[in-house]
Amino acid sequence: EVQLVESGGGLVQPGGSLRLSCVASGFTFSSYWMHWVRQAPGKGLVWVSRISGDGSSTNYADSATGRFTSSRHNAMNTLYLQVDGLRVEDTAVYFCARGSSGYGNFDLWGQGTLVTVSS
Amino acid sequence: QSALTQPASVSGSPGQSITISCTGTSSDVGVYNYVSWFQQHPGKAPKLMIFEVSIRPSGVSSRFSGSKSGSTASLTISGLQAEDEADYYCTSFTTSNTWVFGGGTKVTVL
Numbered sequence: 001e002v003q004l005v006e007s008g009g010g011l012v013q014p015g016g017s018l019r020l021s022c023v024a025s026g027f028t029f030s031s032y033w034m035h036w037v038r039q040a041p042g043k044g045l046v047w048v049s050r051i052s053g054d055g056s057s058t059n060y061a062d063s064a065t066g067r068f069t070s071s072r073h074n075a076m077n078t079l080y081l082q083v084d085g086l087r088v089e090d091t092a093v094y095f096c097a098r099g100s101s102g103y104g105n106f107d108l109w110g111q112g113t114l115v116t117v118s119s
Numbered sequence: 120q121s122a123l124t125q126p127a128s129v130s131g132s133p134g135q136s137i138t139i140s141c142t143g144t145s146s147d148v149g150v151y152n153y154v155s156w157f158q159q160h161p162g163k164a165p166k167l168m169i170f171e172v173s174i175r176p177s178g179v180s181s182r183f184s185g186s187k188s189g190s191t192a193s194l195t196i197s198g199l200q201a202e203d204e205a206d207y208y209c210t211s212f213t214t215s216n217t218w219v220f221g222g223g224t225k226v227t228v229l
């Protein structure tokens with residue numbers, strides 16, 4: 001089955017860190033750009049980052065630059081998002097999404113993992 | 120990068136057609152044909168409905184169509200059905216090699 005499954009979310013204090021994971025199955029993972037998109041409770045979707053198929057190229061939203069790092073392990077079909085220096089406003093469901101082209105076309109999404117930043 | 124502008128809500132009766140607008144700038148919608156639309160039901164992941172302004176992925180109903188004029192893209196749902204009630208989001212590639220989403224539109228079927 002073609003799918004993405006995220007994990008790694010949880011409750012963390014402000015200033016803390018988490019590593020989110022997204023395991024892909026049913027397709028050639030290394031052939032696709034992969035993205036992270038987040039959604040705060042009751043709010044809209046916000047693009048966070050993308051990484052190329054070979055992991056050599058990344059881009060980040062301004063809100064993520066310097067605090068978030070996207071990486072991937074193609075042999076394990078896994079995408080990661082390291083999130084450091086977490087703030088209350090980073091509380092959100094984090095989705096991974098497959099980009100069917102270099103210009104987005106997010107055609108496959110995971111179910112999301114919830115990150116809650118609170119003291 | 121400011122969010123694309125969408126109406127907060129749109130409603131229609133079953134069988135009617137509705138259109139959701141998505142207004143950007145010369146840094147995103149106005150310069151690229153890389154606009155996508157997503158449907159999201161409560162508690163679910165988004166689903167791609169339209170990509171590259173007007174292309175429907177396999178399996179998406181032909182009742183959904185997309186277009187663009189200048190810096191405004193639009194999603195039209197014809198023959199509105201109860202199952203179409205959801206939140207809809209547009210997104211565009213930008214000149215900064217990033218993506219920007221719209222704020223979302225809640226579609227209500229009366």
